[in-house]
Amino acid sequence: MKKTRKDRFQDFILTIIRPLVHIWMFFDAKTKVNKGEGVNFKTKEPYIMLANHTFLFDVVHVPLRFKVASYVVASQTLFTHQPTKFLFTNIAHIIPKSKGKSDLRTARGLIGAIKRGYPILIFPEGNTTFYGTTKYIEESTMKLIKKLKVDVITCNVKGGYLSKPRWATGKRKNRRIQLNYELTIKKEKLKEMSIPEIHDTIHEALYNNDYDYQREHMIKHPGKHLAEGLENVIYICPRCEAINSIETKGNNFKCSHCNTPGYIDKYGFLHGFKFDNLLDWDNFQRPYKEELEKTTIESSGFLDYLRFEDDARIHVGPVKLVYKDGKFHFTGTINEIIDLKDISNPIVTLRRDLSFDYGKRHLIIKLDRFGASLLRVAQDKY
Numbered sequence: 001m002k003k004t005r006k007d008r009f010q011d012f013i014l015t016i017i018r019p020l021v022h023i024w025m026f027f028d029a030k031t032k033v034n035k036g037e038g039v040n041f042k043t044k045e046p047y048i049m050l051a052n053h054t055f056l057f058d059v060v061h062v063p064l065r066f067k068v069a070s071y072v073v074a075s076q077t078l079f080t081h082q083p084t085k086f087l088f089t090n091i092a093h094i095i096p097k098s099k100g101k102s103d104l105r106t107a108r109g110l111i112g113a114i115k116r117g118y119p120i121l122i123f124p125e126g127n128t129t130f131y132g133t134t135k136y137i138e139e140s141t142m143k144l145i146k147k148l149k150v151d152v153i154t155c156n157v158k159g160g161y162l163s164k165p166r167w168a169t170g171k172r173k174n175r176r177i178q179l180n181y182e183l184t185i186k187k188e189k190l191k192e193m194s195i196p197e198i199h200d201t202i203h204e205a206l207y208n209n210d211y212d213y214q215r216e217h218m219i220k221h222p223g224k225h226l227a228e229g230l231e232n233v234i235y236i237c238p239r240c241e242a243i244n245s246i247e248t249k250g251n252n253f254k255c256s257h258c259n260t261p262g263y264i265d266k267y268g269f270l271h272g273f274k275f276d277n278l279l280d281w282d283n284f285q286r287p288y289k290e291e292l293e294k295t296t297i298e299s300s301g302f303l304d305y306l307r308f309e310d311d312a313r314i315h316v317g318p319v320k321l322v323y324k325d326g327k328f329h330f331t332g333t334i335n336e337i338i339d340l341k342d343i344s345n346p347i348v349t350l351r352r353d354l355s356f357d358y359g360k361r362h363l364i365i366k367l368d369r370f371g372a373s374l375l376r377v378a379q380d381k382y
Contacts, residue, residue: 001115013091014069025064028057029163029175033065038183039153042067046114047151050141050184052134052206053123054160054177062155062179063121070121071113073097073106077349077364080306080313093118097126098308098345107144114148124202127347127382130233130372131282132161132210134203136381142198145190152185154205161210162221162268166351167233170225178213211268211277218267226264227253230278232352235292235373236285238274243288243295244370286376293377297323299367303333306355306362321354321365323377346378 003011025031035041049070051062063070069092076096078084088094095109110120124141125134145152156179163175184205185198193201227248235244242257254261262272275281303316317333328338338358346356352371355364356378367374375382 001112003116007093007116007118010091010093011069014093017091018064021060021064025057025061029061029160029177031061032176032178034178034180036180036182038186039181041065044068044117045151046117047119047153048110048114048145048148049119049121049153049155050124050202050206051121051155052157052208053125053128054157054208054210055128055164055166057164058157058160058177059121059123061177062157063119065179065181066119068119069093070119071095071110072121073110073123075349076308076311077306077353077355079311080304080308085311095120107140110144111148114150124206127349128166129161129210130166130348131279132165132277133279134207134209137199137203137206139195139199142195142202145185145198145202146193146195149187149190151183151187152190152202154182154184154202156180156182156206156208158208158213159210159217159219162214162219165229165268167229168226169229169351170223170227172221172223172226174220174222176219209279211279214268220266221268222266224250226251226266226268227262229351230264231369232367232371233278234281234285235370235376236288238281238284241288241291243292244297244373289376289380292373293326297370297373297377299370299374301354301365301367303330304364304366306364308362319365321367321374323374340378343378346375347382348372348375 059072071093074094076098079088079096095106097103097106113120122141124137126138158178160177163172163177182205185201230248230253231246234246237245237255239260240258242255245255245257247254247256252263262270264270269276299321301319301321303319305314305316319330319332322329326340330336343356343358348354348371352367353364354367354371354374
């Protein structure tokens with residue numbers, strides 16, 4: 001299958017701007033690259049590359065070493081924003097994916113890219129990690145690998161999470177990442193591998209715990225607002241078991257119920273509470289689903305409707321969202337009660353944008369706080 005006119009135009013533009021992107025990424029984070037045997041950055045053969053998703057710009061860092069620009073899978077919600085809508089539609093090789101559900105259109109786009117000779121890049125977790133480790137990987141990705149019959153390269157990204165935590169509203173200095181490229185499965189071997197075997201191989205290649213990596217390397221990431229944003233990811237106090245009681249300011253945080261103080265140090269570790277990292281804290285709080293469902297959760301935010309037929313974002317306005325008794329209660333610009341039994345595909349994108357399908361509408365609320373607890377009452381997957 002031949003490249004399209006749009007393919008050739010985008011190839012031309014990407015070649016021109018590549019030096020500028022290199023400069024941009026140089027200032028974004030200092031990068032160490034490890035290239036395994038069989039990985040050729042200059043290859044012109046199509047392949048599928050998989051990477052763990054540690055921070056926002058690893059989608060730029062990971063494919064940048066390769067001469068041929070990859071087709072990259074990205075959330076369809078990003079196509080409703082400017083300037084990303086213009087960039088994704090006209091400049092970069094991007095294939096849209098509806099988060100939280102399988103998408104036949106995405107699969108067809110990836111298959112077509114391979115047939116036209118392009119490599120493809122997928123972050124199979126589907127979302128940037130909130131807690132610092134590789135989590136759920138979509139099984140549909142493994143089926144696609146089996147069908148494509150091309151080499152599978154993995155890139156294990158280390159250090160990105162603590163350099164730029166997804167939940168954080170404050171910046172870190174001295175951002176550093178390590179990119180480890182491996183030819184994980186040769187195309188000849190794919191024929192004899194089952195879907196579970198492919199899954200286990202990929203999961204092992206991509207698994208990363210950034211806190212373990214940090215304990216080994218102890219890289220300093222200083223800042224003045226290191227704790228701000230924690231209230232969006234931790235919602236059970238391990239001291240008194242209060243719900244949504246965490247308050248943050250600067251590098252400090254505390255439980256407003258039992259007044260236990262804590263802080264984050266320049267290495268990204270927590271002090272003052274039972275856990276020194278968010279992964280262990282989240283493993284502790286997940287079993288409190290029943291208690292969470294029985295409480296009331298409130299957050300202000302801004303509501304938009306997304307119309308994916310033409311990638312339009314319709315601004316609705318400021319709202320107050322209250323979860324109570326298994327329902328979302330909206331007041332403000334709209335006044336509506338939505339039973340959680342009637343929604344589908346709830347997910348948090350970017351830092352704290354809660355989105356879900358309800359009837360024929362797709363709602364997205366940019367929350368001011370409590371993103372994790374509001375997501376957890378709506379689903380069990382993430």
